[in-house]
Amino acid sequence: MKVFQEINSPLRTIMTPGPVEVDPRVLRAMSTPILGQFDPAFTNMMNETMEMLRQVFQTKNQWAFPVDGTSRAGIEAVLCSVIEPGDKVLIPIFGRFGHLLTEIAERNGAEIHNIECEWGTVFDQQVIIDEMKRVKPKVLAIVHGETSTGCMQPLDMIGPACRELDVLCIVDAVATIGGTEVKVDEWQLDAVIGGTQKCLSVPSGMAPITYNDRVEQVLSVRKKVEKGVATEQDKVDVQQPIRSNYFDLSQLQDYWGPRRLNHHTEATSMLYALREGVRIVLQEGLNERFARHRFHEKALMEGIKAMGLTLFNDVPWKLPMVTCVNIPAGVDGDSVRMMLLQQFGIEIASSFGPLHGKIWRIGSMGYSCRKENILFVLAALEAVLIRHDASIEVGKGLQAALDVYESSNLVVN
Known part of the structure; x- marks a missing residue:
């Protein structure tokens, strides 16, 4: 009879639109x-x-x-x-x-x-x-x-x-x-x-x-x-x-x-x-929590755009905690996601229906919405895209995100 070991869940940085890190x-x-x-x-x-x-x-x-x-x-x-x-x-x-x-x-x-x-x-x-x-x-x-x-x-x-x-x-x-x-x-x-x-x-x-x-x-x-x-x-x-x-x-x-x-x-x-x-x-405060989501969203968006990627939902009605990235032409989106997971322990999402295979969805929700997560996902995404021979602006994504963080008086985690 097979003997099962106790659960040993791997550590992940979950940057999907749900579930997120608890x-x-x-x-x-x-x-x-x-x-x-x-x-x-x-x-x-x-x-x-x-x-x-x-x-x-x-x-x-x-x-x-x-x-x-x-x-x-x-x-x-x-x-x-x-x-x-x-x-x-x-x-x-x-x-x-x-x-x-x-x-x-x-x-x-x-x-x-x-x-x-x-x-x-x-x-x-x-x-x-x-x-x-x-x-x-x-x-x-x-x-x-x-x-x-x-x-x-x-x-x-x-x-x-x-x-x-x-x-x-x-x-x-x-x-x-x-x-x-x-x-x-x-x-x-x-x-x-x-x-x-x-x-x-x-x-x-x-x-x-x-x-x-x-x-x-x-x-x-x-x-x-x-x-x-x-x-x-x-x-x-x-x-x-x-x-x-x-x-x-x-x-x-x-x-x-x-x-x-x-x-x-x-x-x-x-x-x-x-x-x-x-x-x-409620301890954080509703307004402060909403501002935190918008702040980290801005850093993520600026980093992605500086990298040379384009956003699917860069519109006035954008959902503040989900950033959708157009997959560059010639890049296998699922392969990028798998490498992010296997090599960096980062999970991002694909999409459904008419958008399946066309965009990545990066969530910045709740406890996952933190400075270290934003910087980590930008650094890892750049590294993986280089491995996939994507045409990107190397080194600029992280710098753009850091510019957002260093230029703000908002104190957030």
């Missing part, structure tokens, strides 16, 4: 002794986590808690709890994850309405607003930060328009929460899903969400339908109960609310990790 303080928190999920010490941690999540989401919503599972679990929980078969759902697509929202909505019986724009661009907000007026959907589901293209969709006009048109605005902010502004209340977003494995620098395994009373009203009526106590007016608005058990937000409310009704066994160590992750975010 903050060492989070790793320490995950080694905290396990508590029972109804132990007062643990339920107090649950309450503290909810309170801190409200601050990160910049909301006063009552409901801000994690769904156990990856980010997709959070998206599915919100969509399956809100969408009934036959509901009109408008989903603008400007990258891979708009297609994911579409698939999940389809599986819940939605009548899908898509609009699309070219990968690498985003929508003029008025285009989406005009389409809402035409379609009259129950739900607008939209991605905020599209990591497949490194682009970020503005939402400040879309949220208020949804409120005026009585459309529920559901936002995938998996890539952006904790790294750039996600103003849930100010932008009038009804439900927002975040991710742990990106700018929060927590392992994948929980999906922080928040939603307001407009969403809660839908959940409440669907629960009445399930229990057979719905009024005739309720039945006009809602016809079917929530199909999922695990992803039923109305049941999760009972679990995370003061009643503490048993729904599932909480992922204890992940809750420790999330609590520490959001604590670190």
